[in-house]
Amino acid sequence: MAASAGTRFLFVDDEPQILKSLRRMMRNFQAECVFVESGQAALAAFADEPFDVVVSDMRMPEMDGATLLAQIADQYPETIRLVLTGYSEESLIMSAINEGRIWGFIHKPWDDNQLLATLQQAMATQDLIAERALLKRTLARYNAPKNRGFEGFVGNSAPMQLVYSLIERVGSSNASVFITGPSGSGKEVAAQAIHNQSDRRDKPFIALNCAAIPADLMESEIFGHVKGAFSGAVSNRDGAAHQAHGGTLFLDELAEMDINLQAKLLRFIQTGQVQKVGATKADALDIRFVCATNRHPEEAIEQGLLREDLYYRLAVVTLDMPPLRLREGDPALLADHFLQLFAEQEKKAFAGFSQKAQQLLNHYRWPGNVRQLRNCIHNLVVMNEGPLITEQALVEALHLKPEQLDELLAGEAESHAPVASPAARSTIATAPPEPKTIRPLATVEREAIEHAIDHCEGNVVQAAAALGVSPSTLYRKLQAWEKANAST
Numbered sequence: 001m002a003a004s005a006g007t008r009f010l011f012v013d014d015e016p017q018i019l020k021s022l023r024r025m026m027r028n029f030q031a032e033c034v035f036v037e038s039g040q041a042a043l044a045a046f047a048d049e050p051f052d053v054v055v056s057d058m059r060m061p062e063m064d065g066a067t068l069l070a071q072i073a074d075q076y077p078e079t080i081r082l083v084l085t086g087y088s089e090e091s092l093i094m095s096a097i098n099e100g101r102i103w104g105f106i107h108k109p110w111d112d113n114q115l116l117a118t119l120q121q122a123m124a125t126q127d128l129i130a131e132r133a134l135l136k137r138t139l140a141r142y143n144a145p146k147n148r149g150f151e152g153f154v155g156n157s158a159p160m161q162l163v164y165s166l167i168e169r170v171g172s173s174n175a176s177v178f179i180t181g182p183s184g185s186g187k188e189v190a191a192q193a194i195h196n197q198s199d200r201r202d203k204p205f206i207a208l209n210c211a212a213i214p215a216d217l218m219e220s221e222i223f224g225h226v227k228g229a230f231s232g233a234v235s236n237r238d239g240a241a242h243q244a245h246g247g248t249l250f251l252d253e254l255a256e257m258d259i260n261l262q263a264k265l266l267r268f269i270q271t272g273q274v275q276k277v278g279a280t281k282a283d284a285l286d287i288r289f290v291c292a293t294n295r296h297p298e299e300a301i302e303q304g305l306l307r308e309d310l311y312y313r314l315a316v317v318t319l320d321m322p323p324l325r326l327r328e329g330d331p332a333l334l335a336d337h338f339l340q341l342f343a344e345q346e347k348k349a350f351a352g353f354s355q356k357a358q359q360l361l362n363h364y365r366w367p368g369n370v371r372q373l374r375n376c377i378h379n380l381v382v383m384n385e386g387p388l389i390t391e392q393a394l395v396e397a398l399h400l401k402p403e404q405l406d407e408l409l410a411g412e413a414e415s416h417a418p419v420a421s422p423a424a425r426s427t428i429a430t431a432p433p434e435p436k437t438i439r440p441l442a443t444v445e446r447e448a449i450e451h452a453i454d455h456c457e458g459n460v461v462q463a464a465a466a467l468g469v470s471p472s473t474l475y476r477k478l479q480a481w482e483k484a485n486a487s488t
């Protein structure tokens with residue numbers, strides 16, 4: 001009976017003759033069967049590796065079947081528990097069933113076909129239980145309050161803890177903050193967090209990207225204009241400075257601002273007075289400044305892109321956002337966060353990332369930092385159906401070469417080589433890595449299972465069929481690895 005392949009059965013009976021008959025009967029049942037003669041031996045076998053189904057005699061010296069199955073029910077609630085029993089014990093059995101300690105019973109002497117049918121039912125139930133447990137865990141993970149780090153940031157890494165504590169310290173002051181860091185590393189998130197931590201949190205936070213606005217419009221964007229100041233100025237208009245009055249003005253990509261305008265900005269910061277374009281009088285504004293650039297400020301100063309006096313006026317406190325590759329463990333956290341976000345947005349259901357996909361997330365260099373990761377996960381949600389995001393899907397989304405995948409999974413630094421050809425990519429989808437040395441059986445088994453699940457695009461039932469084992473075997477192993485990961 002192929003449906004039983006991969007399910008693990010434990011038979012417990014103190015009579016060797018009974019075990020012999022059971023062994024003979026189970027020969028046609030392609031399942032992993034263990035036969036033991038006592039309750040203690042059964043518990044020891046469970047401690048080695050839990051079973052899907054246990055069938056125990058009721059009357060045994062030292063530990064009877066009811067006691068054994070009650071202990072198994074406590075420790076391994078997902079195991080199906082059956083007893084082999086004589087008619088005289090029926091009332092005892094019924095109360096054990098009512099209390100949930102056992103799932104069913106088989107009368108001795110049994111009819112082989114009836115026993116096999118009961119075992120088949122037990123296995124089908126076990127698959128449902130295991131699947132439900134996995135779904136419950138997944139749901140719990142997604143419903144649990146997410147550790148968002150701090151003020152809209154996701155990330156627990158040590159470099160981010162430093163960022164959080166610096167923001168907390170500067171938040172309450174009025175000091176200008178100059179934020180540096182590579183593109184997409186979260187400089188705007190940091191600016192918003194500084195504002196949220198300050199007494200100005202109930203006043204406006206206005207962000208202006210100096211690189212996105214043409215130079216000739218920039219002055220009016222920051223300082224506003226009066227009607228008739230230039231052609232097109234059909235009415236008076238407040239600029240970002242007036243809008244930010246009482247709050248925070250975040251000037252992103254400051255080094256891209258026209259150098260002459262930087263002089264006007266410096267005057268504004270020094271005097272607190274601002275004159276709209278075309279206006280004759282100045283307005284006094286109360287503003288906290290936070291600025292950012294992707295460039296090294298000293299280099300930008302040397303290159304004549306950033307006024308030195310402006311930089312030092314603004315950089316009362318400096319905050320350097322670390323690139324994502326230096327935030328150990330954060331990529332997987334961020335990926336989970338964005339997966340949930342985009343799955344909700346796209347109305348799709350995802351359980352998470354395959355183990356190798358998580359490894360890949362954490363070892364990839366993320367040259368575009370959090371923004372790249374965010375876009376990558378959005379792409380994966382749109383292009384995949386779930387429930388698992390596999391490493392193959394990630395390889396495609398990141399346009400990696402097959403050899404880069406192996407390097408990344410081995411935890412080596414990866415080079416940013418260009419896009420893999422579709423042909424090269426399909427090699428990854430079908431071929432497990434070539435073993436170069438003798439590896440532990442457990443490792444080979446795990447690779448084979450992960451490969452099968454990935455190959456079946458996360459469909460555990462299909463993967464189990466392809467591997468010739470029952471889904472419950474795969475669910476059990478996935479669960480064990482998940483537990484092991486959680487405890488490391």
Ligand SMILES: Nc1ncnc2c1ncn2[C@@H]1O[C@H](COP(=O)(O)OP(=O)(O)OP(=O)(O)O)[C@@H](O)[C@H]1O
Pocket residue numbers: 152153154155181182183184185186187188189190252293294334370371374
């Ligand atoms: N730690 C984080 N947790 C959650 N989301 C983040 C985090 N860091 C950045 N993001 C998100 O990543 C995207 C890019 O972040 P942000 O715009 O703040 O980067 P930036 O450094 O200002 O980029 P640029 O230099 O290109 O202006 C945004 O969608 C932001 O919400």
